[in-house]
Amino acid sequence: MIPKEMIEKLNEHRFSALPLVEELQMKIGENVETILKVVSKRIQEARDQKKFLLITLMDKTGSIRAIDWFNAEENFSKINEGDVILVRGKMVHFEDRPQLNIGRQKDAITLLQESQYDFHRFVEISRYDLEKLYEALTNFISEIQDEDYKKLLEKIFVNDKNLVKLFVQSPAAVYVHHACVGGLLEHTVSVASSCTNCCENYKFLNKDLLITGALLHDIGKIYEYRITGKGIEVTNEGEMKGHIVLGLEIIRKYAQMTNLPHYKLLELEHIILSHHGELEWGSPVLPKTAEALVVHMLENMDAKLARFRLIGEKEIKSNSNKNWSEYDKNLGRRIWLRRWENGD
Incomplete structure (x- = not known):
């Protein structure tokens, strides 16, 4: 009844062990290599008029902002929304959230074919x-x-x-x-x-x-x-x-x-x-x-x-120790996480 390709060989692909977004958030200060899907991309200018590439990347565990200061225009032309890429860089904390600073090497972003990654990273x-x-x-x-x-x-x-x-x-x-x-x-x-x-x-x-x-x-x-x-x-x-x-x-x-x-x-x-x-x-x-x-x-x-269950489980995995989740637009509210020991 269940298609073979949907349930077996979950970890046979070369890059299957690379960190997911929820794991990247705990690697601040580390050099990382991972596989993510491009959600959006745009070229922007810094105050010194230097152009940089701003990318939103995601997998099944969440999304993360990535910045390319070194090959902005080249990589802008290389990738499209919906592409899956192997990306290398360094995790930093910027403006109160994790950010991936993409490396200066030319292959810091590599386009992948479906045979090169495990689709379970995205579903x-x-x-x-x-x-x-x-x-x-x-x-x-x-x-x-x-x-x-x-x-x-x-x-x-x-x-x-x-x-x-x-x-x-x-x-x-x-x-x-x-x-x-x-x-x-x-x-x-x-x-x-x-x-x-x-x-x-x-x-x-x-x-x-x-x-x-x-x-x-x-x-x-x-x-x-x-x-x-x-x-x-x-x-x-x-x-x-x-x-x-x-x-x-x-x-x-x-x-x-x-x-x-x-x-x-x-x-x-x-x-x-x-x-x-x-x-x-x-x-x-x-x-x-x-x-x-x-x-x-x-x-x-x-x-x-x-949805309640999913939000609660993600918050627990994040080790944020918050009493309340972030606002969820689908539910139209924040979720109480029952962490009484963290507040009144």
């Missing part, structure tokens, strides 16, 4: 066993009592091997939440599990519709994102249509193949269309059934809690 793999997650997904399907919904789910998640392969490896986002190989599967199973628990408390819910909607709410993301040697990228279809429309197309295709009754398809489509919850958040319609509202609220909760 994580789910912390959970993907085979077990897929088994959990199929268990949800086996518990569906409605034969029409079960037939639809089996056609998509069991019989279509190519779609299953895409679904198992797909991320749920480029950055915000579950941005990893298997992230979509992880998010989907988590939402379906929460929906199952919700049904225990709210007996009036149509459980089969709810679980079917939970399992399919983000399925369009299999075509919205792709994983390359440079990390997670948005596809042309993803940019032009978005995963809600792509998901609707997938469901209609398989609903026709399985003769799903129109009224059942309509309620399922409504869950897909409304799962972002608000018009300004990208849904063309507000949730107007109880099941649509539950899917929206629980998938939103799962995404936000994943």
Whole structure:
């Protein structure tokens, strides 16, 4: 089920042991060599009118500013946004943050091909066993009592091997939440599990519709994102249509193949269309059934809690000893890190 190239030989590439951004931040004063992706570049002038190249570089653990004082124009022409480079220089602390001062040698920046580095530098793999997650997904399907919904789910998640392969490896986002190989599967199973628990408390819910909607709410993301040697990228279809429309197309295709009754398809489509919850958040319609509202609220909760966890784990790794995280624009707040010993 899981593509070989996505899960094996994680450390066989020559440069796989080089430090990540989060490790560079602890190497102030040291000469370093590492592999990073170019996010942005621009030529600027210092006060003495000397030109320098300012680059923002990143990997899966964060981003860092880099300055080239020696070969600014040459390296500006050499690299483009999205390129992966081997870069050499010295770590310094400037303006209250770590900075990489690129070396003076001509090969301080070297362009790399995908075969020369481990793509896992730019994308994580789910912390959970993907085979077990897929088994959990199929268990949800086996518990569906409605034969029409079960037939639809089996056609998509069991019989279509190519779609299953895409679904198992797909991320749920480029950055915000579950941005990893298997992230979509992880998010989907988590939402379906929460929906199952919700049904225990709210007996009036149509459980089969709810679980079917939970399992399919983000399925369009299999075509919205792709994983390359440079990390997670948005596809042309993803940019032009978005995963809600792509998901609707997938469901209609398989609903026709399985003769799903129109009224059942309509309620399922409504869950897909409304799962972002608000018009300004990208849904063309507000949730107007109880099941649509539950899917929206629980998938939103799962995404936000994943973000909370990610921020907390990064702060712990940074050894910053701060009580509060930096402001997170996706959550619109700072996160309390429970370090009572550091303050009142």
